[in-house]
Amino acid sequence: MSTVTRIPFVDYLVLEPEPHLIAHECTGCGARFFDRRNACAGCFGTEFTSVDIATEGEVRAFSIVTFAAPGVAVPFVAAVVDCDGTSVRANIINCPPDPEHVSLGMRVRLATTVVGTDSAGVEAINYGFEPA
Amino acid sequence: MSRSDDIWILGIHMTKFGKHPDLDVVDLGAQAIMGALADAGVTMRDIGVMAAGNLLGSGGIAQQLQKQVGQTGIPAYNVSNACATGATALRTAIMAVKAGEVDYGLAVGVEKLAGAGLLGSGGKAKSDGDEWTRSGRFGAVAPVDGRIGTESMPGVFAQIGMEYGHRYGGTSFELFARISEKNHGHSTLNPLAAYTKAMPLEQIMNDIMIAYPNTRPMCSANCDGAAAAVVVNGETLRTLTLEQQRRAVKVSASVLTTDPWQEACQVLPDVNTLTRNAARQAYEQAGVGPQDLDLVELHDCFATAELVHYDNLMLCEEGGAVDFFESGAPFRDGRMPVNVSGGLQSKGHPISATGIANIWEVCQHVRGEGGDRQIEGAKVGLAHVIGLGSACGVHILERSSLAA
Secondary structure, eight states: OOOOOEEESSTTEEOSSSOEEEEEEETTTOOEESSOOSSOTTTOOOOEEEEEOOSEEEEEEEEEEOOOSTTOOSSEEEEEEEETTEEEEEEEOSSOSSTTTOOTTOEEEEEEEEEEEOTTOOEEEEEEEEEO | OOOOSOEEEEEEEEOOOBOOTTOOHHHHHHHHHHHHHHHHTOOTTTOOEEEEEOSSSSSOHHHHHHHHHOOOOOOEEEEOBTBTHHHHHHHHHHHHHHTTSOSEEEEEEEEOOTTOOOOSOOOOOOOTTOOOOOBTTTTBSSOOTTTSSOOSHHHHHHHHHHHHHHHHOOOOHHHHHHHHHHHHHHGGGOTTSSOOSOOOHHHHHHSOEEEETEEGGGBOOOOBEEEEEEEEEHHHHTTSOHHHHHHOEEEEEEEEEEOOOOTTTTTSOOTTHHHHHHHHHHHHHHTOOGGGOSEEEOOOSBHHHHHHHHHHTTSSOTTOHHHHHHTTTTSTTSSSOBOTTOHHHHTOOOHHHHHHHHHHHHHHHHTTOOGGGOOTTOOEEEEEEEETTTEEEEEEEEEOOTTO
16 A cells, blocks of 8 residues: 655645644744745744644634535534634534534534545645534 | 825715726726816816735726826826725825825725635645645745645634634624624625625524635625725815815825834734724824724724624723624624725625725715715714735725814
């Protein structure tokens, strides 16, 4: 059996040894960014260091989205998760997408899901958060 | 050149919002301009500067409109600031007048949006057979919208309302639906609204769910429409007829802000801080407080958004938006009527027109020309608009005390 190559869905997701998110942290003020910045949006500093984001958190806001772009499975739960002080945007997965099962303040942990496999047999792995 | 600092709206016009299949974007914008010029009692010959906004058209809307209403060679600014485009156009004209470069300015916003469907979602999924390639600021191998949270407007603003509920408590699907019920009720008195039928709460709650807790009638209504305004400085106004002076509306505050850095703003747009900053600056400029306002038109692009802006505009105590609504204050017979036009949910939201149309509504009331929906004795009102990304416009408008 050949080894399946797996790649993270986005640059700020690291799959090994355990899946987790990383961010660029401003060395001046500690602001964290998932994308690259020319300068810090908070203090204008230009030095950043890579930091790991906590893999557990709390749902601070969510919506159950019924209409989305083609190719996106609906309904899905879009959320903002507070991971130990860093806000993360993610879907809530492995949980029925209804207001009886998703609630504000619920504890969640990082989980991964396969987005698809390309023509070279490479699997893209995305992250989400599931009930802890 | 020295001019008095005070700025006035001399004339303003809003077209019927709704479907205009026989009018293109230039027809609609021209209709708004002709209406505003007639209302002001001036012609394009008087206008020294023009600012125009239109997001979904082909570009260069100001020059396209000049060709319909008068080409006089004046400078024109084509502005774009998402849903705050209309307010940005007005603000641009005001800045030119206030700087003393011109005596009269014209601002217009126009949009053809009927039948546009859901905005803010996009991106194609990878088609089968392709190899993953990274693109965008996150190096994503496929569109992140829907796979890492949502970029759809109903979903984003749903979360903004839910976040408020998480912080302060008291929110529910029904509460948000009741806010929408209020605005749909208000629009029954507004003949220019896109929708003018009251909607019972059950109907709102049982309609199609777009992004929980926002059902379809709790979302801003896509429609066609335009609005335009003529502004003038006080010194020039005082040379005009007594009737023009009496009907002019004082722009006591004109403020535009963007979103300052906040920890979570990269994952969920922060529409709160920039609104609060704009409101604070506007109250200071105008020398009035929220308690002095007779009516407010705020950016209820979704029912969930209206709630947070009660708080951001300081119409209530911090954290008190639910109690404020429950008290009946924002209903048209309450102590602080909000969105008596029907708001974006019922009057409609032709994007670039919205930031001038909300000012038109306030002007109608402070001029005492509000017809069936007149808020009796209204003297001071506030108009607020948010463009995601973000930009916030706040204007405070006061009844003229000239020629009284």
